[in-house]
Amino acid sequence: MGFFHAFGRYLGCERNTITNPAVTKVPKYHQSRLRWGSSVSEALIDLAWLVEAFAQRAERKGDASSDLVALAALKFTSDNIDVAKKITTEGMTEHERAAYVRTLSERSSAEIFEFSTCNRVLYVGFGIDAQTLSSHISASNGIEHIAFELFEDTDAWRQLVKICSGLDSFMMGELQVMSQFRKSINFHKENELISHYNSGFFEHIIAANRSIRKQLGFTSTTVSMLTLATTALDALLEENGPMNAAVLGFGEMGIKAVEALIEAEQTDVLVVSRNPSLSAQRAPELAQKCTMISYEEWNQGKQQPELVISTIRNASPTYHEQRPFPVQTPATVMDFSWPPSFEPSGVSDQQVLMGMDHWIKVSRNLGKEWDYDSTIGKSESMINTIQERYSDALENKAQGKFRAHVYQTMEGLAKTWETSPHATDGDVPQLGAFSREIATWICHQPSPFHLSALSTFVVNTERTLSSAMLAHVDHEVKRSVLAMSKPNSVFGGAS
Numbered sequence: 001m002g003f004f005h006a007f008g009r010y011l012g013c014e015r016n017t018i019t020n021p022a023v024t025k026v027p028k029y030h031q032s033r034l035r036w037g038s039s040v041s042e043a044l045i046d047l048a049w050l051v052e053a054f055a056q057r058a059e060r061k062g063d064a065s066s067d068l069v070a071l072a073a074l075k076f077t078s079d080n081i082d083v084a085k086k087i088t089t090e091g092m093t094e095h096e097r098a099a100y101v102r103t104l105s106e107r108s109s110a111e112i113f114e115f116s117t118c119n120r121v122l123y124v125g126f127g128i129d130a131q132t133l134s135s136h137i138s139a140s141n142g143i144e145h146i147a148f149e150l151f152e153d154t155d156a157w158r159q160l161v162k163i164c165s166g167l168d169s170f171m172m173g174e175l176q177v178m179s180q181f182r183k184s185i186n187f188h189k190e191n192e193l194i195s196h197y198n199s200g201f202f203e204h205i206i207a208a209n210r211s212i213r214k215q216l217g218f219t220s221t222t223v224s225m226l227t228l229a230t231t232a233l234d235a236l237l238e239e240n241g242p243m244n245a246a247v248l249g250f251g252e253m254g255i256k257a258v259e260a261l262i263e264a265e266q267t268d269v270l271v272v273s274r275n276p277s278l279s280a281q282r283a284p285e286l287a288q289k290c291t292m293i294s295y296e297e298w299n300q301g302k303q304q305p306e307l308v309i310s311t312i313r314n315a316s317p318t319y320h321e322q323r324p325f326p327v328q329t330p331a332t333v334m335d336f337s338w339p340p341s342f343e344p345s346g347v348s349d350q351q352v353l354m355g356m357d358h359w360i361k362v363s364r365n366l367g368k369e370w371d372y373d374s375t376i377g378k379s380e381s382m383i384n385t386i387q388e389r390y391s392d393a394l395e396n397k398a399q400g401k402f403r404a405h406v407y408q409t410m411e412g413l414a415k416t417w418e419t420s421p422h423a424t425d426g427d428v429p430q431l432g433a434f435s436r437e438i439a440t441w442i443c444h445q446p447s448p449f450h451l452s453a454l455s456t457f458v459v460n461t462e463r464t465l466s467s468a469m470l471a472h473v474d475h476e477v478k479r480s481v482l483a484m485s486k487p488n489s490v491f492g493g494a495s
Contacts, residue, residue: 047448110125181202333353426466434473455478
């Protein structure tokens with residue numbers, strides 16, 4: 001059974017709270033036995049039946065496609081950079097991004113999660129296969145075909161764990177990736193682009209990420225690529241004094257490299273790009289302080305700089321044994337490309353290559369060599385172990401749907417609280433988060449539990465809510481939970 005073997009959609013019309021979470025009518029059997037007073041808090045609440053009901057419903061429906069998870073990922077290279085610019089949401093406002101993702105979801109009839117950074121874009125689709133997801137993304141952007149890497153179910157989960165752990169990034173374990181990923185998850189939640197149920201998929205990725213980081217020692221990697229580059233550059237210039245410098249590439253990273261050189265009082269920086277006149281338009285004032293040439297001119301070998309900073313975007317190394325580096329004199333090469341633009345065989349013995357292995361070692365500051373291939377192999381073994389550990393939780397769709405139902409119910413209530421006459425201006429901004437805190441408490445309770453315990457949690461919140469609003473929330477939450485409780489739920493603590 002795969003991670004996302006079908007458990008079906010939410011239950012149909014068997015219970016009012018499932019079909020319409022915001023409606024919380026208390027069933028007649030409760031109304032006849034309970035009166036709103038101290039005695040109601042003595043009720044024992046049993047929600048275990050809901051989990052069983054979700055499982056039974058899923059078994060009856062048996063729609064394997066409903067829990068498919070697909071990943072379409074594109075890491076930017078020189079071959080796909082034009083396409084990447086069309087499908088990334090970098091530079092969009094939050095409103096534009098939400099509208100874009102929502103339109104894509106409607107087109108594909110599936111919930112879509114989108115994540116863009118300066119060097120990648122990826123889409124996760126729920127209830128859709130990878131090829132169909134890719135086709136909808138292409139069509140939505142008016143592109144005939146996009147060369148995504150495609151993954152489904154377990155493979156999608158594993159690949160996202162690698163991405164978020166920094167295992168396929170320029171610097172292994174770079175914290176920036178996880179931070180950006182978390183922000184993207186929150187963005188989709190806040191804009192109601194993914195459900196609570198599907199957001200659970202990402203929670204498992206985050207948990208796996210924490211475990212891998214801890215085991216590999218990635219817990220204190222706070223340096224960014226730019227900080228690392230600037231520190232190394234300053235140290236080199238301090239040791240050697242002014243150097244003839246060249247920067248390969250004039251994209252975002254290349255521009256920052258030029259800025260760092262000029263700030264370090266390096267003059268006449270050489271910049272190599274595919275189209276110098278076009279590249280200069282990205283930073284005109286900066287370009288005027290540089291000498292801009294094409295790769296055709298560069299490859300003739302007339303320029304022999306002492307320092308070369310590479311920010312080339314290529315799917316494979318630009319310089320290697322069959323195509324050696326055109327500089328023949330002693331030089332230091334700082335390769336900040338990912339994938340690397342230099343292979344060790346591409347430089348001569350009199351040249352120093354600071355490539356990926358070097359930056360990994362520096363960024364960890366562990367005083368020992370990092371074997372990249374060995375680390376990747378070790379991480380694969382870790383992911384296998386984590387996968388086994390989380391497989392039960394990932395496959396337990398009934399539990400996931402129960403949790404999603406509780407969160408959906410509480411957030412539905414929060415929307416009614418916000419428009420309640422009891423709500424003050426200070427109350428309203430807190431009610432959504434408070435409803436999620438209540439949902440979390442409910443989901444973590446053993447079954448059955450006393451309604452009084454829930455009431456105690458609500459009224460003792462540390463949130464600064466008005467007394468009238470707090471009393472209203474307490475009343476509505478108890479009504480809602482009573483509506484969800486098992487029909488023959490034990491009352492008054494009797495057994």
